[in-house]
Amino acid sequence: MPIEIVPPRLHWTEDFLSLKTIIMRAAPAGAYVHHIGSTAVPGLAAKDIIDIQISVDDLRDVDGAAFEREGFQRRSAAVDHCPPGIELEEKELRKILFRYIHGRPANVHVREKRRFNQRYPLLCRDFLRSHPTAANAYGLIKQRLAERFPMDTDAYYDIKDPVFDIIIDGADDWAKLTGWSEPPAD
16 A cells, blocks of 8 residues: 555544544553544644554553454554664563554554653654644655655655654753643543
């Protein structure tokens, strides 16, 4: 399937809320959910796939069978990308990834609370929400990458991930200046 970046869609938030209801039936006690990724940033072009993060106390509490009963298929990804120049223990990057297979395309990233990879997408999302010029530039980069590598996801992410690492560097400074902290569940 080719990589396609589409203009922003008003229904993405509604799609997230519908999926959240399904996800919470499978999520372990104490888990909470956020809408992450480009579809969570108003006005940002994105792949038409809703990305959702479930924050849990411990990945061992996740019942894969419960997610399967709700229409999610476990994917092979188990460790997130680590930005260059940062040394992190593997536990800071571990996750469980599910894909919704019964309708609206969605990826569900299950990450442990207070880990680097759990904070990263929330901070980047909130930074892009408050910095429309950076969000629009990021959207343009994704569009051009998709045009150049429509069938090569490795090439697409080999470039996109370091661009996002540049964003997180600025977002970290912004978080310190503004006193940003993890928002409550969406």
